Amino acid sequence: MASGARLSYRELVATRLCAPLGLGSVYLPATADELGPEALSGRSRSGRAQDPWTGEALAPAGGARASIGDMARLTRALLDRSAPGVSALDPVADFAGPAARIGAAWITLEVKGRHVTWHNGGTGGFRSWIGLDREAGAGAVLLSASSRPVDRQGFALLRELSCR
Template sequence: MSAARTLSTQVGELLGPQHATYVVALAAPAGEEVDAVGAGEAGVHADVELGSVSKGVTGMLWRDAIARGEVAEDAVLGDHLELPAALGGIRLSALATHTSGLPRLAGGADVLTRTWQLWRSGRNPYREDLPGLLSRLEGVTPGRTNPSYSNLGFQLLGHAVAAAAATPYADLVSTRIAGPLGLVDTYVPTGADELRPGAVAPRNRRGRVVEPWANVAIAPAGGVRSSAADLAVLLRAMLDRTVPGAEALEPVAPFAGKMRIGAGWLTGPLLRRTVTWHNGGTGGFRSFVGIDRDHGVGVALVSASTRSVDGAAARLLAEAGDRT
């Protein structure tokens, strides 16, 4: 039995029969294993939505931009984006640690309608280009700066970094993350028409195909796509600290419970291990990417479903650590 088949059997048992389509990557001291189940002819190169794991990518891009001298450590949003005065003074570092006081979502009278359409028919609730996103910020004011998860915060962080580099966010992912690491399947579609052949379709809990989350505004907070093959390379680079912007992985502030946060990435106890991780969810995918640096192992698991993969991924990571 091949290593890849062994991995898929193990993951299938952990996920259960309700997950019919998924991709998985495992990095360990002995090497990497990848597999894709139900992903079509593209197999381990079939791309899937990473959802909020994209925030971790954005955190790396932010730290990389600081290292390049494009963004100051104490930069504020107003240095790079034209925003209402109430938002211009927010530090990028606060966005990266979810301590900006920004709400989870941008404003707009149609927020509830969009949420209903997502749950009712699977329509993508994030439809704006960047000017459209910025236009929804009138009346948004920061609240308390205790840790509070914000999609809006990471949308603005990513677009601020892109503005500082004079490069669209999608191109920034391509040139500064995918290119240096040799990730051939990792990209950011800014419309459904940009999905590549072999892209896995998103599906809701009932198994029905829904709209992909592919547009400019949401890209830094949830728009990156990747494959099992590429995720294995990313995990290795995270473990080896050769990923651009690796400093994003280092926890710098408290988040919730025993968790601490770096630039998007959380670090804390999972199944009695210390894991650096992020998960994600879109209208038709659930994802988890995490590394256990103490044992030199990492796991990425993405399913075309709205059923969580967190528990299965954490157990797979723990079992991999037990074997080292």
Template structure:
């Protein structure tokens, strides 16, 4: 039988919702009445990969840097990073936040196809570059037409540019402006395997094969943050209930994105069964995550699975259920 931690009624609700495909899964709900947390096969402090929810955190740091006057929407990457006289140097920050910069998903120099094949075959981390490696790769990038195009490279460069404007590294900026003030105890961006905290969980593929942790200094702002479900619950409460999170304006949609969705600084907003949901998901070699907020009702749901099977559908449904309860 799967070991249960935290709120047993939430654990039962989540298990009924997701079935048996996620043997290691943690969940949180946040409402104006408080937070509930549950773990199935993992503790509430289990250290897991957030994947692209990291982009949402970088969006918060961007909005916070704007408020501090450290940069502007029209600041270019070349003003903050040593990109020399290259196409990437002229890209301004604002369109990166809405995936309209013209930057590709990944730089060709990173050999993304070869790395993807290696991930499939051996479970190897497809990232791992240093900040300096990232700069070298970005210098060789040619821009595409600036339409809505999801870009990991864009958010890697954005995060390191924000950190440069603050005179520090991305990992340190994350600690000083998010983790420390909000009391997020396992919320960090490891550059190497030896920077993983003791007890950090290792994820698995859909078939149960172990996947190497996705660490990398360059990758941190786009997908390399780790955290616990307790951390995500505290972050959601800080965004929704007391406004203590930095850069809350990042949640506000400013442009159309895809289909009927709109986007702020990374955060996507859509109508789900009559409820407005602001959300981001994440996926790595061994993890899937989802964080969704109903800003009108003041409710949120977070799901983190140590198996690379999507939890998006379950997250939307669980949030709809708890939003409906809060509205009664």
């Protein structure tokens, strides 16, 4: 999509997502030298420091950096459908069988009677999870500076929020 818009991926994210939603903390470092002054160091499962994943090619697959506040703003915009490209959430095909459906990388499945749309991510020393119960209008985001998976905790948190 970036090349079709005649923009770099960085420019596309900045102009089409960050600017409209006011996501001021989001950036995509191409080198370790471009990491912001507040950038955390990720840790392995055993607690060892991990080198950051950076690079233009990695940006779409986990090279983005963002604050939890901006991730909360993105979650709100996804829930109220004001986010650019929000149709990516809508499932269009079965994923690993009929119990799960997938849109543009967003998986929707039934979890304890609730339809959850979610996506996770991970790079060297970091894990993330975002989930939406669109019917309940609830969303949850987990960002971790550890390689330990956070999916189970994300689903549990979203279930707690959805049942209130």
